[in-house]
Amino acid sequence: MSNDNQRLLNPNPNPNPNPERLLAIPVKKSDPVELYRPLRNLVARKYSESDAQKVESVLETLNKCRSDIVERGDLSLPMQRDCLIHYFKCLCMVDPLFTAISSDPIVFVWYDAFYSEHENGVSSQRNSIQLEKASVLFNLGAVCSQIGASCDRTTPLGRHLAIDAFNAAANFFFKLWKDFAKDVSATLDLTLLFAETLYRLCGAQALEIRLQQQLELNNNDTAASSALQQHRCAVTFRLVSVNYQIAYDLILHDSAVTEHVFSFDRTWMTHLHQKVKFFQVEAHRRRSSILPKSQLPETISLFRSCPLDHDAVSVTEKLVRGICCWSSLFRSCPLDLDAELVRKIWKLKHKSIPKQERIPYLDLLLSEYSSFKIIDDGKLVANPWDMPPPYPTNLEILSSSSLSIMPPIPLKKSEPLDLYESLRSYVALKYSESEAKRVEGLFKTVDKLRSEMQRDDLSLPVRRDCLILYLKCLCMIEPLFSMTPSPNPPIFVWYNAFNPQEDSSQHNIHFEKASVLFNLGALSTHITLSCDLSTVQGYRLAMDALYDASYWFFILWKLEAEKSSATIDLSVNCVQMLREMIAAQIADLTWNCLHSHSDGSSLAEYLVTLRCRKAYDLSTLGPLAENFVQSSIPQFLESKMKTRHVQTDPSDVTEQFLSGYCEAQSLLREACQTPSLDLLSEVGPVMIKDGNLVINLRGIGGDELPGNHNNMTIDRN
Structure with missing residues (x-):
């Protein structure tokens, strides 16, 4: 180990102080409060009894979540995180109701996390959902910090989980600082200054663990002395130093905050002072290693959250790295083409841009893995936070559409493949038999999902859920490829969707992922064609399925x-x-869903025609033209100039709830891009238990996965 690395990792004349200590944020406490009855009475009074019946499931789950958060002391840290996330979604759904409460006031009481005995250590406010949401975000950050501090950082897997946990905590405190604390007059822990302090502190601790990981990796890397590696470490030292310095200064320069922290734990200030001093010296000493921009590669990622150490000590740790590939799909792929087009059309009709994100009707109506559902007559259902999937779904909304809006995109077919044997034998050969046993449950599930996704008797929504689960598993096993040393590496065989006589066979995980993504997109167009566009729900589902297809x-x-x-x-x-073809259909349906055709109809038709023209030109070029000889797609694109009128109903209480749901999804998606933490959840399909990747049948619907699960490594608790 080099002397530079020892300065951070081991004792010496100027050691990194307390490298093993991480500061965990305490959670806020609250008094119980009844939410269901006053909110249901409000909905019945302001809207109608039938509206109250439509949303009472959400109100019941809201009430249960809060009761579990406040009163249950037996919840593990991952369970507390699951419960808080579920509760936050419910809170955002009922947010509009709190502007109308006049009778039956709801009084939220929250105590300061650091100094509840202080004279201002309790906040009691009537009908203040802002205080409630801010407190829940604070506790999400606190719980994630406690998860990070409790991880075993002597292993690459433990360090990875700790980094993800502290990054999630920092993101929650960032949201509190930027969006929620400014609207709350409460205890000191919810002030802007305190929220920023905790954001900086958790961010610094995540970066410090990342730095330890980098330096240990450099120890075993022949290129550790390269200029780029030195640059990475120097920049990380600087960022750690800056974040610790800001956190320390924010506390020190405000006497009330200083007293607050001292009352909680006097060692915090000493610890932070030592960290600031150490990292300032190291950052200054290494500043000459920072390269100018002109010498950096075009693409450089200094702080990716997904890679584990290259010398991961077990195959489990290597597979956890793969799950981050799934997260990157959602992080790096905005719907630029269609979203911008729809925004233009919406502005033509309303002279403004809608603020809320589109409502994910496809998941809310059809997915067995969405805990929030829309069922008969628009009723909303929020399943309990600790209830695992599958969740009841009403498939009757799907039928043969009388309106043929576009030709279906055919699905790709594949040859059967024994993935389990190929994966297990490879791990046993490259690692050991004991390592193979630790992950064989996952491999059996991968194999089962691949077989299931090709069953012709599956309903469209069930097949979609199966494809998504299989894609997640493919991302997990991707780090194992290529498996060239294996005696029987898996060979994927897929047929051309438009010309089934043509096939391709490859030992290429990207080929398999591409084929699954194609089928996810194609399947969503089949769902669109199964919707009755003359109904409100059918139209909404068709639109969301088109968005889904375009996304994949x-x-x-x-x-x-x-x-x-x-x-x-x-x-x-x-x-x-x-x-382009799907974008044209989205534009067409977006325009024709509205009540009237006012200014801009010619421009809307132009946008639809433009997309169809681009798609048609591509379909008639070279090899594509040969493949589409027997397809109706070119003919459809040529004739696609007609519009269709669909009636929609005015917004009601369920629409307001769904808008709140989208707000929560958006915020949580930004704050919770930490996929490895989901492996700690007890309602997920795959979880980490005792260092093993195990199949959690509670998270995939009990025994809903067809077949014999004997001899699988599972967790039923």
């Missing part, structure tokens, strides 16, 4: 198409053509 094809186009040299249906040109 966008990921295929951006991330996988060029990595899989295969049949023409996976080519960049073909995927672009399909996205």
Whole structure:
């Protein structure tokens, strides 16, 4: 180990102080409060009894979540996180109700997390959902920091979980600081200054663990002395130093905050002072290693959250690294093409841009893995936070549509494959038999999902859920590829969706992922064609399915198409053509869903025609034209100039709830991009237990996965 690395990792004349200590944030306490009865009475009084019946499930779950948060002392840290996230979603859904409460006031009482005995250590406010949401965000950050501090950081897996946990904590405190604390007059721990302090502190601790990981990696890396590696470490030292310094100064320069922290734990200030001093010296000493921008590669990621150490001590740790690939799909692929087009059309009709995100009707209506549901007659259901999937779903909304709006995109077919044996034998050969046993449950599930996704008797929503689960598993096993030393590496065989006589066979995980992404996009168009567009719910579901299709094809186009040299249906040109066709249909339906055709109808028709023209031109070029000889897609694109009128109903209480749900989803998606923490959840399909990746049948619907699960490593608790 080099002397530079020893300065951070081991004792010496100027050691990193307390490298093993991480500061965990305490949670806020609250008094119980009844939410269900006053809110239900309000809905019945302001709207109607039938509206109250539509949303009473959400109100019941809201009440249960808060009761569990405040009164249950047996919840593990991951369970507390699950419960708080579920409660926050419910809170955002009922947010509009709190502007109308006049009778039956709801009094929220929250205590300061650091100094509840202080004279201002309790906040009691009537009908203040802002205080409630701010307190829940604070506790989400606090719980994530406690998860990070409790991780075993002697292993790459433990360090990875700790980094993700502290990053999540920092993100929650950032949201509190920027968006929620300014609207709350409460205890000191919810002030802007305190929220920023905790954001800086958790961010510094995440970076410090990342730095320890970098330096240990450099120890075993022949390129550790390269200029780029030295640059990475120097920049990280500087960032750690800056964040610790800001956190320390924010506390020290405000006497009330200083007293607050001292009353909680006097050693915090000493600890932070030592950290500031150490990292300032190290950052200054290494500043000459920071390269000018002109010497950096075009793409450089200093602080990716997904890679584990390259010398991961177990295959479990390597597979956890793969789950981050799934997160990157959502982080790096905005719907730029269709979202911008729809915004233009909406502005033509309303002279303004809608603030809320689109409501995910596809998941809310059809997915067995969405705990929030829309069922008969628009009723909202919020399943309990600790209830695992599958959740009841009403599939009757799907039927043969009488309106043929577009030709279906055919699904790709594949040859059967024994993935379990290939994966297990490879791990046993490269690692050990004991390592293979630790992950064989996951491999059995991967194999089962691959078989299930091709069953013709599955309903469209169930097949979609199966494909998404399989894609997640593919991302997990991706770090194992390529498996060239294996005696029987898996060979994926897929047929061209438009010309089934053509096939491609490859030992290429990107080929498999690209084919699954294609089928996810194609399947969503089949769902669109199963919707009755003359009904409100049918129209909404059709639109969301089109968005879903465009999203999967966008990921295929951006991330996988060029990595899989295969049949023409996976080519960049073909995927672009399909996205243009779907964009045209989204634009068409977006325009025609509205009540009237006012100014701008000619421009809307122009946008639809433009998308169809681009798609048609792509479909008639070279190899694509040959593949579409027997397809109706070119003919459809030629004739696509008609519009369709669909009646919608005025917004009601359920629409307001759904808008709040979207707000919560958006905030949590930004704050919770920490996929490895989901492996600690007891309602997820795969979880970490005793260092093993195990299949949690509670998280995949009990025994709903067809087949014999004997001899699988599972967790039923």
